[in-house]
Amino acid sequence: MIKPPPGSRGEVGLFVTCLVDLMRPSIAFAALKLIEAAGYTPVVPDTQTCCGQPGHNAGDARSARALAQKLIAEFERFPCIVAPSGSCAGMIRAHYPHLFDDDEGWRARAEALAAKTFELTQFLADVAGVTEVPGDFVGAVTYHDSCAGLRELGVKRQPRALLDRMPGVEQRPLNECEECCGFGGLFSVKYPDISGAIAQRKCDNIRASGAGTVALGDLGCMMNIEGRLRRNGDEGTQVIHIAELLAGRLDPD
Amino acid sequence: MHFVSRVRQRLDDTELQRNLQRTRGRNAAARLASLASLDDFDAVRERATEIRASVLRDLDVWLERFEAEATRRGATVLWARDGDEACRLVIDIARRHDVKTVVKAKSMVSEEAGLNAALEAAGIRPVETDLGEYILQINDNEPPSHIIMPVIHKSKEQVSELFARVHGTAAKTDIVELTREAREKLRPEFLGAEMGISGGNFLIAETGSVAIVTNEGNGRMCTTMPRVHVALTGIEKVIPTLDDLATLLRILPRSATGQAISNYVSLLTGPKHEGDADGPEHMYFVLVDGGRADLIGGDFEPMLRCIRCGACMNHCPVYQTIGGHSYGWVYPGPMGSVLTPLYQGLEKAKDLPQAATLCNQCGVVCPVSIPLPDLMRKLREKQVDAGLRPWSERLSMRLWAWVAQRPKLYARGVRFAVRYLRWLADGRDRIQAMGVAPGWTAERDFPAPAAQSFRDQYAARQRRAGR
Amino acid sequence: MSSARDDILGRLRQRIGREPAGAPAAHARVEQVIAASQAGPRPSYDGDLAARFIERAKALISTVDECAAPADVPARCAHWLIGQGLGRQVVVSPALAGLDWATSGLDVRIGAAGGDDPVGVTGCFRAIAETGTLMLCSGAQSPAVNSLLPQTHIAVVPREHIVADMEAAFAVARDAFERWPRALNFVSGPSRTADIEQTIVLGAHGPYRVHLLIVG
Numbered sequence: 001m002i003k004p005p006p007g008s009r010g011e012v013g014l015f016v017t018c019l020v021d022l023m024r025p026s027i028a029f030a031a032l033k034l035i036e037a038a039g040y041t042p043v044v045p046d047t048q049t050c051c052g053q054p055g056h057n058a059g060d061a062r063s064a065r066a067l068a069q070k071l072i073a074e075f076e077r078f079p080c081i082v083a084p085s086g087s088c089a090g091m092i093r094a095h096y097p098h099l100f101d102d103d104e105g106w107r108a109r110a111e112a113l114a115a116k117t118f119e120l121t122q123f124l125a126d127v128a129g130v131t132e133v134p135g136d137f138v139g140a141v142t143y144h145d146s147c148a149g150l151r152e153l154g155v156k157r158q159p160r161a162l163l164d165r166m167p168g169v170e171q172r173p174l175n176e177c178e179e180c181c182g183f184g185g186l187f188s189v190k191y192p193d194i195s196g197a198i199a200q201r202k203c204d205n206i207r208a209s210g211a212g213t214v215a216l217g218d219l220g221c222m223m224n225i226e227g228r229l230r231r232n233g234d235e236g237t238q239v240i241h242i243a244e245l246l247a248g249r250l251d252p253d
Numbered sequence: 254m255h256f257v258s259r260v261r262q263r264l265d266d267t268e269l270q271r272n273l274q275r276t277r278g279r280n281a282a283a284r285l286a287s288l289a290s291l292d293d294f295d296a297v298r299e300r301a302t303e304i305r306a307s308v309l310r311d312l313d314v315w316l317e318r319f320e321a322e323a324t325r326r327g328a329t330v331l332w333a334r335d336g337d338e339a340c341r342l343v344i345d346i347a348r349r350h351d352v353k354t355v356v357k358a359k360s361m362v363s364e365e366a367g368l369n370a371a372l373e374a375a376g377i378r379p380v381e382t383d384l385g386e387y388i389l390q391i392n393d394n395e396p397p398s399h400i401i402m403p404v405i406h407k408s409k410e411q412v413s414e415l416f417a418r419v420h421g422t423a424a425k426t427d428i429v430e431l432t433r434e435a436r437e438k439l440r441p442e443f444l445g446a447e448m449g450i451s452g453g454n455f456l457i458a459e460t461g462s463v464a465i466v467t468n469e470g471n472g473r474m475c476t477t478m479p480r481v482h483v484a485l486t487g488i489e490k491v492i493p494t495l496d497d498l499a500t501l502l503r504i505l506p507r508s509a510t511g512q513a514i515s516n517y518v519s520l521l522t523g524p525k526h527e528g529d530a531d532g533p534e535h536m537y538f539v540l541v542d543g544g545r546a547d548l549i550g551g552d553f554e555p556m557l558r559c560i561r562c563g564a565c566m567n568h569c570p571v572y573q574t575i576g577g578h579s580y581g582w583v584y585p586g587p588m589g590s591v592l593t594p595l596y597q598g599l600e601k602a603k604d605l606p607q608a609a610t611l612c613n614q615c616g617v618v619c620p621v622s623i624p625l626p627d628l629m630r631k632l633r634e635k636q637v638d639a640g641l642r643p644w645s646e647r648l649s650m651r652l653w654a655w656v657a658q659r660p661k662l663y664a665r666g667v668r669f670a671v672r673y674l675r676w677l678a679d680g681r682d683r684i685q686a687m688g689v690a691p692g693w694t695a696e697r698d699f700p701a702p703a704a705q706s707f708r709d710q711y712a713a714r715q716r717r718a719g720r
Numbered sequence: 721m722s723s724a725r726d727d728i729l730g731r732l733r734q735r736i737g738r739e740p741a742g743a744p745a746a747h748a749r750v751e752q753v754i755a756a757s758q759a760g761p762r763p764s765y766d767g768d769l770a771a772r773f774i775e776r777a778k779a780l781i782s783t784v785d786e787c788a789a790p791a792d793v794p795a796r797c798a799h800w801l802i803g804q805g806l807g808r809q810v811v812v813s814p815a816l817a818g819l820d821w822a823t824s825g826l827d828v829r830i831g832a833a834g835g836d837d838p839v840g841v842t843g844c845f846r847a848i849a850e851t852g853t854l855m856l857c858s859g860a861q862s863p864a865v866n867s868l869l870p871q872t873h874i875a876v877v878p879r880e881h882i883v884a885d886m887e888a889a890f891a892v893a894r895d896a897f898e899r900w901p902r903a904l905n906f907v908s909g910p911s912r913t914a915d916i917e918q919t920i921v922l923g924a925h926g927p928y929r930v931h932l933l934i935v936g
């Protein structure tokens with residue numbers, strides 16, 4: 001194992017997630033910046049792909065197990081694993097161990113990994129204990145609690161506490177902030193009518209909050225909410241990942 | 254009708270949507286407020302979960318204990334393998350006691366069994382007495398849309414119109430007056446019926462009793478006034494002791510309606526005693542299996558802990574959007590999405606386990622900690638194993654996993670996907686129609702990805718930094 | 721053909737993996753659980769149980785009155801009924817027949833209520849402070865109908881019968897009854913429904929009013 005540089009608080013394995021890799025790399029760069037700013041050394045294993053959640057939720061347990069084994073092998077050497085997504089971190093923490101209910105060896109490895117895996121804001125607030133964040137956003141922000149982060153990991157206070165550290169941010173309450181946005185992975189594609197109607201309620205609540213910006217911790221929900229707002233002709237409301245908001249401007253490099 | 258078309262109809266039904274939105278969130282808020290009066294909700298929930306789980310581990314023996322105790326105290330305990338058998342037993346009892354009219358308190362098991370239709374076919378008149386169930390019965394036997402608020406899908410105007418039409422009275426829109434009208438219609442039925450049928454919230458092994466929880470008092474009426482009382486319940490309803498009943502009663506009404514206690518809890522043990530001023534002369538239990546025994550010892554055993562509180566549907570974004578009738582059988586919401594395929598057959602409810610966002614609001618509020626989303630995932634697995642999912646979906650999952658296990662190939666795939674999506678976006682920041690996922694773009698835009706994936710940008714950055 | 725009972729129990733045993741030889745042990749375990757039954761986690765109250773009971777009962781829309789001694793009950797009932805304009809006709813449970821109803825000015829019948837009785841008066845086996853709930857036992861002396869059929873139910877609650885919670889009430893009942901009553905009814909305020917538009921309406925099928933007279 002490569003030793004972290006002197007002065008570093010330790011290595012952190014960053015699981016970028018497949019969706020961020022493909023759709024919105026800036027979220028991963030923001031996460032890198034925040035982890036570094038917190039005094040840690042982020043490491044990005046370049047063989048990483050997907051955590052296996054799509055298969056897990058589609059009833060394809062075999063695929064889910066295969067990808068879980070791959071991820072465990074890639075990340076178990078780190079003292080700490082971070083993902084800028086409540087749903088992927090939740091997959092690892094809450095679901096990986098049960099994938100191996102009948103395989104003691106893998107179950108133990110899955111449990112060990114689960115115990116040191118964190119959603120980004122959870123890591124920053126609870127593990128790193130950061131009191132300063134680099135972001136310099138100015139304006140009113142409301143926060144949507146994505147389901148897996150909230151209910152599988154208990155992410156609730158952390159993003160809000162971190163936003164509190166940004167003097168320019170005025171936090172506005174979001175009615176029904178703990179309600180699902182209607183994304184649900186493939187659900188959104190399989191049952192568009194239902195998904196769209198649920199997303200509509202979320203968008204109505206966001207607009208009613210009066211904040212021009214909604215922050216959240218999961219790209220899937222972001223794409224759902226932003227896509228619905230835009231489809232309705234709302235070009236103004238900004239939908240931003242909490243990592244991007246906290247990190248502020250990213251180096252052009 | 255197919256699930257998707259049922260849903261479309263419900264989404265287009267503006268009256269239904271208005272009715273759903275009216276109550277949405279209210280039950281959740283009431284529940285939350287009522288939990289404050291328990292010093293330690295989590296401890297009560299944990300205990301309630303353990304009570305229910307421990308019974309299921311020895312269900313055979315608990316049932317025998319219950320049966321022995323109930324019998325010793327003068328009740329007759331009968332068993333039914335399925336709904337049809339339950340109906341036959343109830344009709345036999347009715348015939349034996351020369352019953353013409355039956356008053357019914359709400360019983361979900363009787364809905365499972367289709368008891369009303371069976372009674373009618375046997376020339377026995379069933380009268381539903383829960384206000385909501387009564388409204389449904391006089392509306393041509395409409396099915397309930399919620400397990401504890403059966404007419405949550407109706408407005409007072411709809412009830413008013415129905416009463417005026419069926420009762421031949423002047424239309425009223427005042428809810429108090431409507432309630433009174435039903436009271437007056439039903440009072441003579443309670444006094445005249447020869448038999449009362451109730452469900453049972455719990456069967457208590459310690460005393461051989463059934464506990465019935467209601468607010469209206471119709472449960473008391475049905476089990477006090479007629480000569481014969483039949484309690485129709487599922488075999489999973491046993492709990493060990495009265496202390497356990499006290500624990501469960503702390504959590505059932507709170508989870509259901511946000512009440513610290515329901516207005517009436519009746520603990521009924523055997524028929525009337527000699528000298529008693531009132532009560533039925535005969536008391537029967539009909540214990541129905543109906544698919545329950547097959548769940549014991551398997552992945553779905555936790556579902557049998559269910560105490561039918563309705564909290565899962567009150568907190569379900571899907572239920573709140575499509576209403577209970579979309580689910581197609583007796584049980585709606587998350588618990589229905591698990592129970593219906595298990596009791597009716599996987600192939601009869603292919604959509605239900607899929608039509609869920611797995612947001613886990615249900616699992617979090619369930620007073621007996623049933624991991625409903627996990628059970629839906631398990632059902633999805635069973636669907637895949639049984640070949641009930643489209644081959645294209647199964648193939649794409651396999652293919653995805655196969656590629657995702659090969660990082661170099663995967664990286665090439667990502668590069669291709671970026672190019673493809675950006676080609677679709679055609680220079681704009683979004684895609685409005687996408688052939689590979691038409692469901693997505695039917696309801697919302699899809700963003701154009703960044704010009705390069707993270708892995709490629711990051712690799713370039715590392716190279717520049719000479720790492 | 722095997723009976724439904726044998727069939728269901730047989731399948732349960734099979735799924736549970738119960739060997740015939742294992743059954744006696746399971747039965748013993750079940751008896752042991754019942755014998756060792758204990759209260760679960762429950763809220764605790766500081767202070768006066770009666771005060772808590774009254775406060776909770778009022779929250780359930782019961783009305784509450786107090787009097788010093790059993791002898792005062794008939795007059796207090798009459799006073800309240802007349803004050804409310806609810807008439808003088810009452811049916812009183814036999815358990816309360818010993819009180820001096822004759823001088824109360826009420827038109828009293830001792831016995832079980834019928835469909836037309838406007839007011840039923842009952843005693844109460846125990847009252848539960850946690851929720852403001854009455855615990856009524858059916859029996860020759862205490863007809864269940866008296867708290868069910870009339871539009872108004874008056875319950876006489878001896879102060880010393882107020883206990884903390886349902887567990888405490890069950891503990892008393894286990895000792896008190898040689899034969900368990902047919903019906904133990906827990907009554908928490910007037911009958912109500914919220915079936916139409918989730919709007920609460922009192923007096924669905926049972927009483928419109930529940931009036932509690934605390935004695936002692």
Ligand code: SF4
Nearest residue numbers: 559560562563565619
């Ligand atoms: S599954 Fe849980 S929340 Fe849903 S009705 Fe049953 S007990 Fe209540």
